[in-house]
Amino acid sequence: MHQPQAQREHVRPGGDTASGTPFFQSILAVTDLSARSLHAVERAARLAADHGALLKLMYAPANLAPVAHAEAATALAGLARAMGARFGVLVKQVAAAGGGLAQIVDEARHADLVVLGHWRDRSPGAFFAGQPVERLLRQLRCPVLVTRLATRQRYGRILVAVDFTPASRALVSLAHGLDADASLELFHALNTLHESRLRYAEVSDHAIRTYRHDCQRQARERLLSLTDSSSARRNRVLSTLGRGDPARQATVQQQHARAELLVVGKRRAHALADFLLGSIAQRVLCWATADVLVVPGERREDAPPVVVSRKLREAR
Numbered sequence: 001m002h003q004p005q006a007q008r009e010h011v012r013p014g015g016d017t018a019s020g021t022p023f024f025q026s027i028l029a030v031t032d033l034s035a036r037s038l039h040a041v042e043r044a045a046r047l048a049a050d051h052g053a054l055l056k057l058m059y060a061p062a063n064l065a066p067v068a069h070a071e072a073a074t075a076l077a078g079l080a081r082a083m084g085a086r087f088g089v090l091v092k093q094v095a096a097a098g099g100g101l102a103q104i105v106d107e108a109r110h111a112d113l114v115v116l117g118h119w120r121d122r123s124p125g126a127f128f129a130g131q132p133v134e135r136l137l138r139q140l141r142c143p144v145l146v147t148r149l150a151t152r153q154r155y156g157r158i159l160v161a162v163d164f165t166p167a168s169r170a171l172v173s174l175a176h177g178l179d180a181d182a183s184l185e186l187f188h189a190l191n192t193l194h195e196s197r198l199r200y201a202e203v204s205d206h207a208i209r210t211y212r213h214d215c216q217r218q219a220r221e222r223l224l225s226l227t228d229s230s231s232a233r234r235n236r237v238l239s240t241l242g243r244g245d246p247a248r249q250a251t252v253q254q255q256h257a258r259a260e261l262l263v264v265g266k267r268r269a270h271a272l273a274d275f276l277l278g279s280i281a282q283r284v285l286c287w288a289t290a291d292v293l294v295v296p297g298e299r300r301e302d303a304p305p306v307v308v309s310r311k312l313r314e315a316r
Contacts, residue, residue, distance in 0.1 A: 024053040028094070028111035030104055032062045033075050037117040041079065042151035043291070044115035045087040050154070050179065055083065056111065058094040060104055062132070101132070105139045115145045118285070134282055137266055143174065143295045146285060149260055155182040155291075159259035161250040161284070162188050164222045167265050167297045172226050174295060175263045185238040185257055186223055189249040190215050216241060247283035254290055263293045 029044035031037040041057065048055040057080050059072040073095070080091040094107055108114050118133065133146055160175045162168040175184055195208060223239040240257075242249035254262045266281035281294045 024048070024051040024112040026054045026056060026111045027051075027113045027115060028056045028058060028108055030058050030060050030114065030116040031076075031079070032060060032117075033072065033079070034062070039150050040115050040117040040145075040147040041083060043145065043147050044113075045083040045089055045091075046151055046154065047113070047115070047145075047178070048089040049087040053089070053112070055089050055091045056094050056107070057083070057091060058104065058107060060100070101135060101139075104136060108140050108142055111142055113143050113145060114140060115147065118146050118148050133285060137281065137294055137296065141296055143293055146292045146294065148289065149291055155179045155260045157185065157257060157259040158182045158261045158263060159185045159187055159250070159254050159257055160263040161246065161265075161280075162186055162223070162226060163246065163265070164188065164219075164226075165265075167295075168226060170297075171263055171265055171295055174293070175261075178261075178263075178293070182261075183238070185240060185253075185259065186226060187240045187242065187250055187253050188219055188223060189242040189244055189246040190219060192243055247280045247287065250280075251284055251287040251289075254288055259290055261291045261293060262288050263295065265295050265297050 024047065027044050027048050029041045031041050045055055047053070057076055059076050073093075076093050080093045083089065084091040104114075114136075116133070116136075133144075137144060155178070158175050158179065160171050162171060172184075172186065195212060219241055220239075223241075227237045227239065240253060242253060250262065250264065253259075262284060264281050264284050266279055281292075285292055285294070
């Protein structure tokens, strides 16, 4: 695995310091009451304390299959009291008979953020239907935070993967508002598909280098535009460019930068398309070593293509 050939710049964000900061009023934490899922509950409680939000706790088994669990309500009530006392937040226990997928989706309609652990279902059915987290992401319309790390402290570094579509601005604003004290890095992976097509068409090396330079310049300008549009109260934001598959390069950069949180968007797609191709968000969830915040979005058009310079056209 190679580190992205990155170009780093420090830029100052502009804009209003208050209007763009998101505010979570209700956070839903889903837990199977295992020690592993306690990380998700603690992270949700810490975020609820930071944002003055209501924390809702909901029980669900690891595979999201509805089951009867007589002791779940008692254990969940004890966990709610512990989180309320430790973090000083208002905690509500969500009554759910069995905690199946449909019930989580229904409860998430009334939440601004869903937090859950990174569960892995090893059953044959999960191979065709997808992992529980993937099935939830297809149906939820609010951001979903999938936790891996122990909640020892607040996030120190947040990496945001952007693709320059209109939804990228929402990703940056959400990352800014999630933790005001965390350092922020914006990352974009340049698509190498068009460059490969130029090589296949036997375009000269000089023309390809010119095209690559144009792509990098326009990407840097778009990154600068994203940071300038931010309304967070920050002095400096780091931006990085990579080359290649967006999911792979984003996770490589996350590990290189030691970011505790990776923020990525997800387009709406049919379950069959996700199964055959795999979305960027799905692959990031598989490869990242940090927490991942997935922000679902409506289907949208791709970012405008890079404009080929006059020099490149003449070089052809």
